[in-house]
Amino acid sequence: MSKLSSADLDRIFSLHTEKNKSPLIKAHIIQIFAESPINVWCDYHADANNKDPMTDFQQLMFSEGKRHHKFVNETLFSSAANLPFATETEGFAQVLELMNDEAVGILDMPLICKNLKISGRPDIMRKVSDQPSIFGSHSYEIIEIKSAKNIKTSHVLQAAIYNRMIGKIQEFTPPVFYLINGDLEEFPYYAEEYDEQLDEIIQQLINVINGESIAPTLRGARWPWESYVNDLAIAANDASLIPGIKSRRREYLADAGFTTVNEIAEASKEDLEDIQGIGNKTAEKMIACAKALDSQSIFFKQPLPELPKHGTEVFIDLEGSNLYPSKSGSAMVNYLIGAVVRTNNSAEEFISFFADTPDQEPDNTKEFFKWASSLEDPVFYHWHNYEKTQLQLMGESFEINDISLQFVIERLIDLSPIVLKSYAFPIYKEGLKEIAQYLGFSWTLDDVDAMGSIALFTNFVESEGKDLESKNKILTYNEDDCQATKFIFDWLNSELVT
Template sequence: MLINAEHLLQYQRCKRRPILDINADKSLRDAPNDLLSKLQQDKVIYHQGILAGFDYEKPQYSPGNREAAQAATLELMQRGVEYIYQGVLLSNYQDWVETASENYTLLSRPDLLVKQSGESCFGDWMYVPANMELGKRPKQEYQVVAAFHAQALAAIQGVIPDKAWLILRTRDISYPVDLAKWTPQMFQILEEFIEAIKSPEPPEMFISRQKCNLCHWHSQCYAIAQAQNHLSLLPGVTPVRYTQLQTLSLTTLESLANTNPIILEDLPGFDSVVATKLTIQAQAVIEQRPLILPTSLPPAELTFTAPVELYFDIEAQPDLDLDYLLGVLVVDRQNNTQQFYSFLAESPEDEELVWRQFINLVGQYPDAPIYHFCVYEFDTVKRLAKLYQTPKSLVNPVLNRFVDVYEQLIQSVALPVESYALKVIARWLGFEWRDKEASGAKCIYWYDQWLETGDRSFLEIIQRYNEDDCHATRSVKDWLVNFFQNECSIIQESEVRMQK
């Protein structure tokens, strides 16, 4: 059986995915989505940019022939080529771990093999591995994979490198990987992975939205999780908290909903607030109705209905550090009108223009609250103000009018939903986006397509999505106001009856 570095990388992110990659029916995998295709394209472009600074050679061999690939790589290493791109190194697990009872073929394909002085089987030079990663930080998973490449390299050249390298997007120089630190951890993860391969059943799934959405097994795992009412679908249940709940045999919604929060307060990942919110969240899902949190904001601090309200949403392209669309929905309740303004940068150079247009618009409504969902809009306004040297006297009054509907919601009520993302909550309320497949992630892809093709249909769908986001934010905000107004009325009526 073959084990490669990609297996080890994915195992650190999800223990289930690489096991399915090896053992499951590949026809059950999801089709690649646009964002995943974009990420793969971004990685190719990123590699090309880095490689432009190196005089490298790439081993030539017939596709699918691993032995020929290694032979071509060894020929380049024996010649002392300075930089080898995507060399292939094969070794045996029993050569790595002499006590191993079973053998596996280990395949290493570092992005670069870099020649340096030293003694090896090739002569007075040796090689160290370097990987080019799209990430901006030297994550554990990257460093463990770098240690895997170094160990495979040691089996080939007869000497283990003293370090490996990561070339990250935000660093002008390479990041050195401490192999003395990461090699033992790599072996531990590799051994765990091999044990998982031998198990007749794949590891338990845990639905983590950020990590799972791009996985080709997502639909299959999500269907299983839904059928089981798996606790990972409950907002607030992180992997750390789930492990703690398992130790107490709290693995169902019912058991969690009936648990005294005091039992959970001192566990790692919990405190009194988290414990209470999590048990009430489970109750809300079981009862399929919203429940007020005991830690909710006082009514005076909750949002309200104003004569004129602004709803604000941004679309961004992170790779370009660009906020290219600032959308504002102006709702005039006194005159029963609404107007959407779409300030769009058709090129990155137009960002300052749309920023000025936004500031000019919100300045026309100095008393109107500016509703948004999550902190991104607030932080972005501060960033753009600093970038374009907008006076604080102009920006601070705007920021003081910002109201984060998300924060008010999660501090005051538990909803019977799987996530507190805007799409999930608004759809629970019955709101629907005009373009069913649209998302923030897809807008990143569509904006890239606009820049590449000039096809305005990409801009139009982005603008529709942004406008719908503003209307969705309004729907959630209005529901929150009405919900608490109704609850307060019920409480007041109950108090009146008691006094009588």
């Protein structure tokens, strides 16, 4: 088949574009809407001044995504075309010419589809030589690039809409489209399996763009609307303020007539147990947390168990980063193990084991276990199960002496279940920071959290150990986490006395 004429290309261009008018939907919004519908509502209907500023961690994530995208393009699609353009319509006209000229690939250039009311820039349009289309004996298929190792449904739906768009434009819809993940693995997806879900998402999206409201829920939004939506949820006293109530459970509760904290606080266990997915223990916990929030005071659930007495009390906390591969096989490189140590015969001391590079994680771990197993009659307190899970994995992977490993593992005590079985707090998340702050503890640094420490560690590694300010911030944050664990432990002991 011969190439299309300029007149043919003009006809295709006119068929899919409208003069001086942009399509209603940008294709990348499909992914955002699938993950957080209220983010899209805010984009269209909320005051932009309410947006959160970008944090160092978010900037790092965007940079990592761009770096991965560039690496994939240079590694796998170096022969593909990418032309400069001033407007989306100009770029779309160039795409049609490239498709007509049988470009082997087209990178990050716009598609416009008036019929679907959508425009967007797929990552890759790859030539398929043996499948004809309006452009001749060849056609194009869609490839989307994601830096995540695990592909989400939202990623697939974004690729699916590009696949539908290119089908309209070339008059042949590819039956399969592809996604490349953070490990450079290419996965096929069959368009027909996502058609119905895509239709539903698009209609819901159009409804929201046209003004349909969405109930604000705690942690229901992503950056940059997280704080704004959280404030709306708090103002509405929404049921999602209760720890453990996420979107699906909130839907079930709302269907049963429970939409606010005080409605759940006044409910009986029997009322809640009739709702899908809620058993006796869950109902008890929800009501206790709701009562704590409703009264703005601690709700007592059951007596505390007696805490063990040891000669050396150690309060530990790990800092990890998921941006580097770990030799332990974990998704995290645990580059810092911090410990606040207290004995009857010596002053309290903060001790840290810091791996200056990800490669030093095994040696750093060995140093920690060597030190920990030398302590006299120690007990290692921590908050939640991360420390035990990771130390067990690190110990086994880095061939720590089994006696030393078990010496530490068997003396680990997670304070989280001890506290939460006995008390419900008037807080929205049952984390170390939230509970310790409620009880009166304060962190030294306001601008560092778990995600921020990952960005700081990246800064330190990339500076080849010269960025001591970042390292010191991480150490300060980690010491405060250890001190917060000790603070809660001491509060528990005071509760046992009273």
